[in-house]
Amino acid sequence: MTSQQSSPADSRDPATTGPAHRSDVLEAALPPAVSGATLSSAVAAGGVPASTGGSGAGFPHGGPTVDRSPVIIARGLVRHYHRGSETVRALDGVDLDVRSGEMVAILGPSGSGKTTLINLLSCLDAPDAGTLTVAGRPVTGLGEEALTAVRRGRIGFVFQKFHLLPALTVAENVELPQLFLEQPIDRAHTLEVLRAVDLENRATHLPRELSGGQMQRVAVARALITRPAILIADEPTGNLDRANGEALFALFRRLIAQEGLAVVVTTHNHHLAEQADRIITLEDGRIVREERGCGVGERVTEGG
């Protein structure tokens, strides 16, 4: 699985298919890291829980109280890919806890298993061995449908490529997950989320009218629109220059402080990783180093 391929939006430009083909438009918005039965759940991940509704709750959702218990508990995670007689040991026994109110950065050389790991943590893929609990739910052994149910309302995704639909406005892009889930759209809430990423004055703009950093902030807003507890980002600064990369990590820090989110982010950039509370380094599918970052947000200590 990779997020490096070209976006489906590249070949299925909704500007030419027209917004009337809603399923085409929605599918084109989806990250290529996810395909087939999991397509809908990728964009819908972090969907509004049935009881939440879409209006009046405002943003932030979580308030200042941070439950410091781990929202992700991974033990002995293994993911091996089989190709003919060859086995790629993409993940080879990873233990990791992530708590609300902290940012964990995952570093490591290309092919070390970063994407494989966060695909497991975000329930887009299932481990071959080990146990995983997400937001209090044991997900080991769950089928696709049950995994989708865990993702919804709990996990938001940000990918390296922004995957914005060029024919939709900023606000409409942000609302796509709710549209897909057939949840009520609340434009006031959308504007609140856009304000959180400093883009409320761009709501009616088209993606082509934005800078790269702004586009990625729209993608962050899209991940937040359904009020997830966990934000997972796979190389979100890969297509950004240094200043915009730093601004994005600063935004993550602010969201953690304001919303009590847990953030897991992969990067090749050690300087950016230092913004996290903890830095995990992977090599050959194993954690080889764990360091304290200099996260300036809420510090979380072992044992809560």
Ligand SMILES: Nc1ncnc2c1ncn2[C@@H]1O[C@H](COP(=O)(O)OP(=O)(O)OP(=O)(O)O)[C@@H](O)[C@H]1O
């Ligand atoms: N679907 C797949 N089938 C077979 N092998 C795979 C698959 N996905 C990943 N791999 C292999 O698993 C290993 C880990 O890949 P992964 O994408 O997790 O690395 P990464 O650390 O995210 O790399 P990068 O920094 O380049 O994004 C690599 O050797 C890769 O080739």
Ligand SMILES: [Mg+2]
């Ligand atoms: Mg990767």
